[in-house]
Ligand SMILES: Cc1cc2nc3c(=O)[nH]c(=O)nc-3n(C[C@H](O)[C@H](O)[C@H](O)COP(=O)(O)OP(=O)(O)OC[C@H]3O[C@@H](n4cnc5c(N)ncnc54)[C@H](O)[C@@H]3O)c2cc1C
Ligand code: SF4
């Protein structure tokens with residue numbers, strides 16, 4: 001039997017969560033202040049969890065490596081957050097959101113978790129509005145919605161192109177209130193460098209004060225890890241520079257299984273790579289696909305002329321443009337899910353139709369001219385002008401675009417020096433989100449007792465591909481509406497434990513391990529920077545564990561990452577001291593973990609002999625280039641157990657996925 | 671979009687820690703792509719320093735998309751550099767010319783002490799927020815339906831514009847008095863404009879202003895420099911609205 005018990009409650013899918021909540025144990029209010037909870041991370045998942053647990057009366061300590069909890073990477077989310085409110089009366093429901101998410105995830109997510117997510121989605125919007133989150137509204141004063149990929153309803157709530165910012169500032173305000181009341185103690189500029197377990201239970205962490213360099217021991221009755229995703233294993237991604245896997249990876253090394261590491265989302269609409277000194281990639285929100293049409297030239301010679309600067313996109317006649325998503329997927333058109341859109345763009349570029357003048361010619365157009373004309377016309381009508389001039393139409397259309405997407409257009413122009421109101425945007429897929437993460441059961445508890453994992457750091461809800469606007473929903477669902485119940489259930493058995501001491505051999509050993517690895521880096525006689533190795537890792541990952549994967553490439557990647565790791569430990573140079581602020585040391589510690597993770601991702605990808613969602617194995621595709629899933633053999637979660645430094649020794653455990661309420665089918669967007 | 675490469679000279683503030691004496695150090699950096707962002711240029715310089723076995727320059731940054739508010743820097747005497755409406759991470763080297771000498775310094779303000787090199791401590795902003803920058807609503811899942819109170823679009827839009835502040839501190843750094851009024855005004859305004867925020871409006875403004883004074887921020891003398899340097903276009907209107915809120919609260923409490 002599998003060692004994995006998902007603890008999915010019995011009963012009908014729509015009753016499971018309610019029923020489960022009714023039977024979870026509680027901690028009485030007078031006992032809560034005697035119980036300590038550590039929350040690592042202050043993104044949507046961490047901030048909402050810390051605030052809610054603080055409100056309940058627990059003694060909370062929250063950690064983030066930035067200089068303020070408000071700066072967690074969630075702040076950068078642009079497009080929106082889903083909720084099954086059906087405010088637009090277009091047939092949305094909890095069931096549909098549930099169904100879309102399971103299908104979007106290519107039938108590799110757990111039904112019960114996803115249904116719970118859909119159930120609480122409406123509450124999230126209510127909670128945020130009550131906090132004063134200024135969502136976009138219509139003229140009647142009610143909330144506005146838009147569409148995201150993989151759905152045929154409008155269920156996405158947004159605040160211009162800054163939805164993550166507004167939601168995080170909402171959670172941060174609740175967190176700030178608890179900090180002000182003394183119920184949460186905030187440790188900013190602190191980095192968790194190890195998880196401490198005692199008798200198989202998570203009992204605390206070792207953290208480094210990033211200002212003084214001091215190592216600190218923090219004890220607690222439960223530890224929640226909400227440290228975000230690991231997209232930066234590719235070096236170039238849309239993630240913030242500091243995003244990393246270390247907190248999750250330390251838990252993994254202490255016994256938490258790591259699930260589906262190879263499930264990575266490559267987002268179709270990002271600004272293409274410009275040069276070798278580039279540090280990160282910038283996303284152009286999926287919401288733009290509501291208004292933009294994706295195309296490349298129909299003729300190779302036109303694509304070539306564009307790359308050489310002899311032709312401009314605006315000079316290509318309508319009939320010479322290939323709107324390849326509309327052509328291949330008429331039912332969803334430009335709003336197919338991300339994995340599908342990304343692969344289609346890669347296919348066109350590999351075939352020689354790419355339009356970007358960089359080393360790889362990788363780029364396609366995202367064109368707003370059709371929308372500018374149609375919205376301009378509508379606006380003119382609304383103003384009573386039924387016969388607007390072309391000029392007037394375009395002017396009004398641009399105004400409409402500016403109101404919806406102004407900040408994104410401005411960002412694009414700043415970065416590329418091109419004006420997207422006049423000429424189509426150039427875009428290309430980039431690494432964006434990681435569906436894989438620490439394995440958790442229905443209660444969001446990992447295989448280490450008392451160690452809970454939330455937000456992008458866990459693997460739970462998105463299967464092999466996440467739908468747009470669902471990560472924000474999941475982060476807040478976990479933090480506001482799931483963890484307060486499930487963590488309390490665990491803590492109910494801890495009320496007699498008493499204060500946990502940090503003066504124990506377990507804390508001592510963990511601190512010494514951290515101290516040793518810091519000393520090792522600082523005394524190394526290398527010559528190369530941490531970034532040098534990180535970039536090399538990124539290239540291996542992108543080329544061989546990226547959008548298209550095959551057996552040979554993956555085998556090579558596993559070996560190459562192994563040697564890269566040896567090279568890194570021998571030749572990296574980390575300047576500065578341990579007892580001061582030292583950004584290079586911080587990076588070195590993170591890259592060490594990313595290298596191990598990268599190898600596990602390649603192993604997982606090699607193991608999964610099928611294509612599903614974001615995991616595209618070139619050997620497994622049909623004649624039209626669509627993914628070929630293998631439900632017979634791979635309808636499971638692959639959860640890996642750490643077995644020491646050599647990642648090749650990791651052992652895989654399966655959690656079989658059962659679909660009782662949704663009929664598993666081919667994923668078709670045609 | 672024609673990529674060029676330029677060679678530049680840099681004068682950068684180096685300071686070992688909060689108590690050490692700092693100084694401007696000179697560096698030469700060649701072959702900087704004009705498509706690079708300002709921070710990618712600093713990455714390139716750090717790479718060069720490490721290759722020379724020297725200590726890299728510490729600077730704050732994270733999202734590099736102009737939204738987290740982590741990056742800072744006084745560049746050639748201006749907060750976030752020569753471009754307007756831009757954070758340092760969104761400033762590109764095409765704004766500079768071959769042979770330029772560029773001065774890079776940390777935010778300088780009494781309330782933002784230097785931690786190291788170009789990194790400063792802005793936690794005073796967090797403490798102001800903790801004093802009142804919230805609506806006192808607990809997590810419950812039992813708040814009223816989000817559409818129960820319609821909010822005029824104009825008010826919602828204005829609240830959003832105020833809420834767009836990224837907490838970077840450029841307004842403070844650029845103000846000759848080191849005033850934080852634009853930052854505080856933006857937060858107070860966001861809530862004052864929404865029905866959810868009205869209930870606690872008076873305590874909020876009083877508590878936030880008290881904390882602001884305790885943190886050692888200076889007074890506002892209406893020079894308006896903050897609005898010009900604010901990367902998110904937070905308008906002075908927010909300061910006026912906050913002053914009204916404050917006077918109203920003061921009058922009521924008397
Ligand atoms: C550019 C961009 C746009 C996006 N847009 C959308 C969107 O429109 N809709 C949507 O649903 N999703 C979107 N996403 C995805 C979504 O933003 C993220 O998945 C989500 O915000 C993750 O939240 P989180 O709370 O799990 O982690 P994060 O927000 O990443 O927070 C991680 C936290 O952990 C802390 N941390 C990490 N490691 C440590 C450590 N070792 N010690 C101490 N602290 C640590 C960090 O300081 C931080 O506070 C977008 C993502 C990107 C990159
Ligand atoms: S008001 Fe503007 S300058 Fe001041 S902190 Fe906010 S965004 Fe930065």
Ligand code: FES
Nearest residue numbers: 732734739741759
């Ligand atoms: S790095 Fe986030 S705003 Fe500049």
